[in-house]
Amino acid sequence: MLQKVKIVIRGVVQGVGFRPFIYRLATQLNIKGWIINSSQGVFIEAEAERELLDIFISRIKSDKPKNSYIQSFENTWLDTEGFSNFEIRNSLEEGSKTALVLPDISTCKDCLGEIFDPANRRYLYPFTNCTNCGPRFSIIDDLPYDRANTTMGEFEMCDECRAEYTNPLDRRFHAEPTACPVCGPQVSLTDETGNILFEKHDAVLNAVKVIKEGKILALKGIGGYQLLCDASNDAAVKELRKRKRRSEKPFALMFHDLESILIEADVNEAEKGLLLSVEAPIVLLKRKKGIASGISDECIFGNPYLGIMLPYSPLHHILMKELGIPVVATSGNISEEPICINEEQAYIKLGDIADYFLVHNRKILRHVDDSILRISAGNEVMIRRARGYAPLPLVLENIENNTILAAGAHLKNTIALNKGSNVFVSQHIGDLENTESINAYKNVINDIKTFYELKPDIAVCDMHPDYISAKFSDSLNIPKYKVQHHYAHVLSCMAENRLDENVLGVSWDGTGYGTDGTIWGGEFIVPNGNEFKRAGYFKTFRLPGGESAIQDVWKIGYSLLYEVFGKEADKLDFLQPAGQPEMKIIQQMLEKNINSPVTSSCGRLFDGISAITGIKQHASFEAQAAMELEFTADDFNTNDYFAFSIDEFKGSLVFNWHNIIRDIVNDLKAGVPAGLISAKFHNTLAELIVQMAERLRFEKVLLTGGCFMNYYLLNRAVKRLQETGFKPYTQQRVPAGDGGISLGQIKYASYLKF
Structure with a gap:
């Protein structure tokens, strides 16, 4: 008997x-029947015998396109x-x-095959794509996802592209960004002022030439500009550092194929999977030792x-195949600003950095940085969430009746909005410390609001009164709620792991405004819902000079020594960069409590110990001293740790x-290597977590905050918790650092009563 079913499918079902x-x-x-795209998802009406319709429904779920994701599936007879x-x-x-x-x-792979097939009409065409690949988020202006609602709408399809686009059996059927050399975007190579030097494939060939000559190239990618240079050329990389004002922070690299990566780095199967995934993020890999490296x-x-x-775009693939060497591929911006997305920005911002520009005429509507991940404790760990991952939602219950704007953190900012249970x-976005970043912040909020026609009912922000995100929330004329920074970290981990109660949150980072007005971090x-108990924390110390100590970490080192040894700290000669007169000034600041805010920060404790051990006494970028302390532990395999005590003070463990x-100090005097001291310190922190979990009697332990980006610490803590019968939970889909704060702020709102 003939029957009819109406099917409504929501999720990632457009553009795939x-x-x-x-x-x-x-x-x-x-x-028989029909299918239609709508701004709500995909609607289907189908008629056939009931047995066939049951098979149809089953195979939709089992055989769906590889890049699709079905979030809800409803059928009505x-x-x-x-x-x-x-x-x-x-x-x-x-x-809606x-x-x-x-x-x-x-x-x-299909598009790559065409790009490098001399007989194919898309041979060496840098904007080749199909329904299985290509730009989406960076070019879409509105829903539903149709060509007219993307920046490809201004390119009229040629007859051949139109035939593919309208053929339901072709993989380019309704591939909205589809194009070819006849009708699509084109590349040009220009100088730093915008004068066109070469066009089309000649532009790519000459871009290869200038990179090999040691020049710096600004390349317009999918979600913004990148700065490229020969990664083996010391002079070129030095010049890029000088022009970009990035003295020591590592640069990301792009290799032309997996085989060339295997020469330089140790790559396990999970890491290989990430490199080759459709998301194609930057992956942190252990550099091989004892080889003649081709990387400067x-x-x-x-x-x-x-x-x-x-390479993740056709332009990257063509360029890198011609080059055949690794390149630096760093964000196309002035340090601490958002990446440039158009030529007007690029020539102004990058004109003093890049020698040449490889540009194209497909507009980018929003900045999307390269995502960064690593494999740690056996899982994917998100360090920066952007291209390939955003803006796919996470699902969170108990927020369906309100639209919440989570304003995020001040550093490494992301924001979050929900529509129903989709977050x-x-x-x-980055650090909200300049006009460009603040403008990008506002644009991103408007973006998501526009996509999903959202009007926030409430805003949730950080407690810090001076944060831009908090001030922005003030301007919205809607109810505003403040959540403590480290509790937001814990809530973020809870949201990701779908936990609600009976957990201990270990929230360690560099800084966060505490409920008592001091700087927290350990x-x-x-x-407990929208409240929490500070069950334990690190014994406090002071930061002489305030924020300046974050760069001059020797000041933190001296503060730690002074806390323990008093004025006798002057007799310890571990802080070489600081002369006696300057150390005397710091001592007086500590004695008189002048500009020396109190902190319980784990991140700052890392910094101070890095300085005391002589590993790093001045940091040129955030967390550098702590990172270098971690790296020195790599060569030492030990289970030893330092003795410590857990005190009690006003109902909390300290x-x-x-x-x-x-x-x-005793180890240093005895000539113990700094790396062994570092390993013992990391092991000590892992033992601390175990002992705190035992004292507080929680089986489920959440590890969150920027300190758990530390590979050694995270792996050691997970291992020790598992060995002692606890259940550790970590973050994988959003960063454990401040990039995950916005998710925690949304979770906070789920506990509010309206």
Whole structure:
């Protein structure tokens, strides 16, 4: 008996070849009806015998396109209409916008085959794509996802592209960014003022030439500009550092193929999977030792890890195949600003950095940085969430009845908005410390609001009164709620792991405004809905000079020594960069408590110990001293740790690190290598977590905050917790650092009563 079913599918079902997949499946099963894209998802009406319709529904779920994601699947049985065929109807733009915007996707194997096939009409064409790959988030202006709603709308398709686009059996059927050399965007090579020097493939060939000559190239990619130079050329990399004002922070690298990566780095199967994934992020890989490396030390400044990605767009593939060598591929911006996305910005901002510009005429609507991940404790760890991942949502319950704007953190900012249970955590925005970043912040908020027609009912922000994100929340004329920074970290980890109660949150980072007005950062938190208990924390110390101590970390080192040894600290000669007169000034600041804010920060404790051990006494970028302390531990395999005590004070447990400093000083006097001291310190922190979990009696332990970006610490803590019968939880889909704060702020709102 003929029956009819109406199917509504929500999720990532636009821009992934879903309609042609349904068309082919329906045709194969001799099912009649139609499919249509809408701003809410995909609607299908299908008529056939009940047995065939059951097979149809089952195969939609089992055989769906590889880049699709079905979030909800509803089917309703209706009266038949007597359809004569199966057709794909024109998109609808009515109704609430719930269809998910797809991230930009790396070039698929089919398109690569065409790009490097001399007989193919898209041979060496740098904007080749299909329904399985290509730009999405960076070019879409509105929902539903149709060509007219993207920046490709201004390029009229030629007859051949139109034939592919309208053929349901072609993989370019409704591939909205589809193009070819006849009708699509083109590349040009220009000088730093915008004068066109070469066009089309000649532009790419000459871009290769200038890179090999040691020049710096600004390349317009999918989500913004990158700065490229020969990664083996010391002089070129030094010049890029000088012009970009980035003295020591490691640069990301792009290799032309996996085989060349295997020469330089140790790569396990999980890391290989990440490199070759459709997201194609930057992956942190352990650099091989004892080889004649083709990578200049200027790229990484002694860092034992390489941040490596493979080409992910046709333009990258063509350029890198011609080059055949690794390149630096760093963000196209002035340090601490968002990446440039158009020529007007690029020539102004990057004109003094790049010698040449490889540009194109496909507009980028929003900045999308390269994502950064690593494998740690056996899992993917998100360090920066952007291209390939944003703006796909996470699902969170108990927020469906309100639209919440989470304003995020001050550093490494992301924002988040929800529509129902879908939480849209934005792409990485960055540090809100300049006009450009603040403008980008506002644009990203408006972006997500516009995509999903959202009007926030409430805002949630950090407690710090001076944060830009908090001030922005003030301007919205809607109810505002403040959540403590480290509790937001814990809530973020809870949201990701779908936990709600009976957990201990270990929230460690560099800084965060505490409920008592001091700087927190070494916290043991017990959540209780929209409240929490500070069950434990690091014994406090002072930061002489305030924020200046974050760069001049020797000041923190001296503060730690002074806390333990008093004026006798002057007799310890571990802080070489600081002369006696300057140390005397710092001593007086500590004695008189002048400009020396109190902190419980784990990150600052790392900095101070890095300085005391002589590893790093001045940092040129955030967390550099702590990172270098971690790296020195790599060569030492030990289970030893320093003795420590846990005190009690006003109902909280306090980690007393004073004895650790005494033992470190004794080890240094005895000639113990700094790396072994570092390993013992890391092991001590892992033991601290275990002992705190035992004292506080929690089985589930959450590890969150920027300190757990530390590979050694995270792996050691997870291992020790598992060995002692606890259940550790970490973050994988959003960063454990401040990039994950916005998710925690949304979670906080789920506990509020309206």
